[in-house]
Each structure stands twice: as structure tokens, then as C-alpha cells.
Amino acid sequence: MLNRMDITKWTVVAATAELVIVGFVLLLRPQLFAWLVYGAEFSNAGDALGRLTGIALLVLAFATWPTPAARSEPASSVSAPLIYNVLTTVYFVFVGIGGGLTGIILWPAVVIHAIVSLVLGRAWLGANKK
Numbered sequence: 001m002l003n004r005m006d007i008t009k010w011t012v013v014a015a016t017a018e019l020v021i022v023g024f025v026l027l028l029r030p031q032l033f034a035w036l037v038y039g040a041e042f043s044n045a046g047d048a049l050g051r052l053t054g055i056a057l058l059v060l061a062f063a064t065w066p067t068p069a070a071r072s073e074p075a076s077s078v079s080a081p082l083i084y085n086v087l088t089t090v091y092f093v094f095v096g097i098g099g100g101l102t103g104i105i106l107w108p109a110v111v112i113h114a115i116v117s118l119v120l121g122r123a124w125l126g127a128n129k130k
Helices: 004-028 030-038 044-064 074-098 106-128
Strands: none
Touching: 004 030, 004 044, 004 074, 004 106, 030 044, 030 106, 044 074, 074 106
């Protein structure tokens, strides 16, 4: 059976893996991301900003990847992906309600980010109770 620290570690690993996947998609194929999430195309400036965002997500992934030190202070590796997922959920809901930019994975992305937010939030609260 997994203990709380192992669950926190695997939660952070899963959230970080999502950051890596989205970061690479944005870096390598920002138009694919635009079509899947927004059902639209990026302009040339949007491509450039998408690639920059991909780089930022990869940096965030490297910064939050669980290390042996994170075993003693898991809250530090949970807070950044938690904030990212909460804000992404809120933003995607806002975009989806507006109705103008809804691609085929916008609402599934909302659900995934909301679930990851809840799991990370639980891990963060558990880490801060100690």
C-alpha cells in the first residue's frame, strides 16, 4: 500500500509529465495545440508565443520534478503545478463558456486539469499539515 509521501510523489510526477507533454507540443507544434484546444489557428505571433510558453512549461516541469529533497519538503514541489492547474482550469472554463474558441479537447482538458488540481490540492494540504 502506498503511503502519503509516495502518493504525493506520484501525483507530482503525473502533473509534471503533463507539463512536459504540453510543453513539447507547444514548442514543436503550436498549431496542433491551437487546433485541438481552441479549434482555431495561431497567427505567426501566436506560434512564437506558443513556443515561448512551451519553453516556460518545460522549465516549470524541470523545477517541480520530485527530487530526494522533495521527500522532506513535498509542498515546495506541489505548489507550482497546483497553481498552474487551477489557473489553467479557470481559464479554459472561461474560454469554453465564451464559446468562440472550443476545440475537440478543450472540455476534456478542463476535466483533466480540474482532477489534477484536486489531487494536487489534497497532496498540498497533506504536506502542509506536517
